[in-house]
Amino acid sequence: MRCTDEEDERLKLIRRYVTPGRRYLKLGGVLIGMSGSDRAKFMRKLGQAAGEISPRELSLLLDGGWRERKTAAWLIAVAGRSEFRESLGELLLASEGPYTGQAYCVALTTFGTSADAAPLAAYLDRYLQRPDLYYDQTAALGALLLLDAKLGADHAGRFLTPNGLWQQWIDGPPSKDREAPDTYREFIGQLCAFADEAAKRCSTRRLGVTAAGS
Template sequence: MRDHRHEPALNAVVEKYVTPGRRYFHLANPCFLSDPAQRETLGRTLAQDALRITDDELELLLGYEWRAQLTASWLIAFARRAAHRDRIGELLLANERIYAGRGFCFALARFGVDEDARLLVEYLRAFLPSTDRGEQDSALGALAYLDARLGTGHSAPFLGENGAWARWLRTGSPLADPVAALDRLREVIETQCAYADEHMSAS
């Protein structure tokens, strides 16, 4: 198992962007968005780092473990570093690290074009029929957000009373309302994108 402390270049990037203030922990549990003090501090530093991190540094983080990948994906999302779209899509489709997957979905939603919707559709076609718990909910929330933004209907084939989304949701939450659950997930992505807009415009 890799340990960044044994790889000087990787260690420098992790120590600079991932571990300060346990940033990765907050990004994995974005309830910080409802805390004004944390929201402001973290948003400001994310925006600053999103502008200063290099593409090579982002690649180092994307090639490591979930904390690094999650942090990289938020920095990519904040600055809309769409040059990393293919890599983000590849990692999402690998479906190896669920916390990182939330960041991948946020990044694709933030890029905001039809190609990003296509990558989310590809992921959902592969994994929404599965009962394994991955980032199916985050992916569909991101896709619903893009549909609303682009005026498209990419999420429609997964919906409906007996659609793949309803079936998947019931495996973990038998009493959940699929429509209400999807609305909440879309709102999470919408909030994250608005948060990035707010702090990037101030940088």
């Protein structure tokens, strides 16, 4: 069956932005172990890619599989393209596939406004009531706590009350890690710091091109 023009274009985008150096596998916790020249090279190329890709191309990747969506979310975070806030929030809430939720949380956190807290809170409202599902609850809570720290807000507080939704999710089967919530905030903070570092190599970010004007 012949691919459509859109599918052909998406394949080209995957080869250009997603698979080089297995980028899609390194966007996440693997970054924390990077150092020296490897880290500098990865950050430079990530920032350059975020500056080169267009909003339309990002949308095509977000319509793809988990590798494309994960990479697109990171490129959005690095370029600060907050016009994708609603799309990322919808994808996070839908949780249609693996390995992507953390990237959506990172992107929303890098935007850094109270509007970005809303989809994170909506996600926690839905998925903390499902202790049988171990999805991206820890990433969402860490992101919300980090946003609260930046904004001087308390969006996460209601989830952390004694016997609140967070505790109910932790206590419910299957067994889960019992790290302190601040551990997840610190982890998301490290990932956001990587996005900020790569943003220094992003041409559109440096030039102050807003999402609406890109």
